[in-house]
Amino acid sequence: MDFNYSASQQKWIDRLSRFFDASVTPAKGHFDDRQDADAPWPWASPPILAELQDKAKAEGLWNLFLPPAALAHAANNFAFDTPRLTNLEYAPLAELMGRYEFSSRIFNCSPPDTGNMELLLRYGSPEQQERWLTPLMNGAIRSAFLMTEPGVASSDATNIETSIERDGDYYVINGRKWWSTGVGDANCEVLIVMGKTDPDAPTHRQQSQILVPIDTPGVKIERMLDVFGFEDQPAGHGEVILRNVRVPAENLILGEGRGFEIAQGRLGPGRIHHCMRTIGAAEQALELMSRRLSSRKAFGKMLAERSIWQERLAWARTEIDMARLITLRTAQLLDENDAKDVRADISKIKLAAPRAALNVIDNAIQAFGGAGVCNDHGLARLYAKTRTMRLVDGPDEVHARVIARAELKAYRQAN
Ligand SMILES: Cc1cc2nc3c(=O)[nH]c(=O)nc-3n(C[C@H](O)[C@H](O)[C@H](O)COP(=O)(O)OP(=O)(O)OC[C@H]3O[C@@H](n4cnc5c(N)ncnc54)[C@H](O)[C@@H]3O)c2cc1C
Structure with a gap:
């Protein structure tokens, strides 16, 4: 049991940190808010994104998230650009990206595209990989994953009601989805939709997943959803109606009734990425809190000298370190096992990391007083x-x- 980063991990952390210092941090202002607040969606990315992506590609900092286990599924003729990092090697890099939520796009490492790319690698046919995976891995297009529905408790995916019915050489899709992350992006071209192909099959064989080009007639983004009043750019979340949406039968992924199997495989690494980015967000909040407490005086003393704040700082560091260790351990387990065999470990970090980060951010908000609850400091x-x-x-x-x-x-x- 060695708790230090390996030489390879450290090399990648150093490379990415240098890139952040030189190119990402100075560009932060471009991503803070939309330049034109009245512009309707779809939202175009700030022009500097393409410039930063080209730079990242040139430095080999591209598609960092794809582990060798996923790449082993690629069709023989599929050419891709990735350094083949393991989940454990990628984890600290995702943490760095979590410090600025916009930054993962610069390295083609942002959700939901990462999960969708891994899904297509593992389960897509050679034709589906050629048509959709290649442009996704080149960063030329974006994608969305449509499972959740407003009408049913979607945390139990057996409830999903969207229908995918076979009609000759086509499937016809009808349903209403929401929290479809990414559909507000002007570059979003393809949707992966989960729905029922056979409502009479055994419960876990009723669902399938199918590729739907976003410009297919019958796909309508009815509205964009806010998150506590924020637009939650850059990806944005939409409510989407699918009315008699007709796509070729070869757009079905893996086969009828395989939707659950695909959903299981898709979510493992994605949860590690979410947790590591969340730890990065907590580190960001802790840094802001430390700076604030070291620069404000109340009742004759610096806030940082008060024992209550020292205790909060101590717990912040402790909770962050605990969350990081358990997440790194899970990344290693996922490198060595199938996602379904380490389900409970993945669930542990999904509970632990957001709680730890929320405690830290909540205390950081408190440390800033009124300035914490407006967005002047990003909190x-x-x-x-x-x-x-x-x-x-x-x-x-x-x-x-x-x-x-x-x-x-x-x-x-x-x-
Ligand atoms: C910012 C954001 C982005 C998202 N992106 C996507 C996306 O890209 N694609 C997509 O398909 N979905 C997405 N989602 C949806 C998300 O996955 C669902 O909101 C989540 O799975 C819960 O489903 P639900 O909203 O239908 O809640 P429900 O299933 O209605 O559950 C409501 C509440 O019931 C409680 N509950 C549920 N089950 C149990 C249980 N067994 N025991 C006790 N209590 C329980 C929980 O408190 C839960 O929060 C996103 C959501 C958010 C907020």
């Missing part, structure tokens, strides 16, 4: 974003259920 937005992590990719309760079941099973086996 209101950081809190809003991080709070969604207790819902995204399954709410806390569902992850707790996974852990509790594993625990009870182990107890019963031992007694």
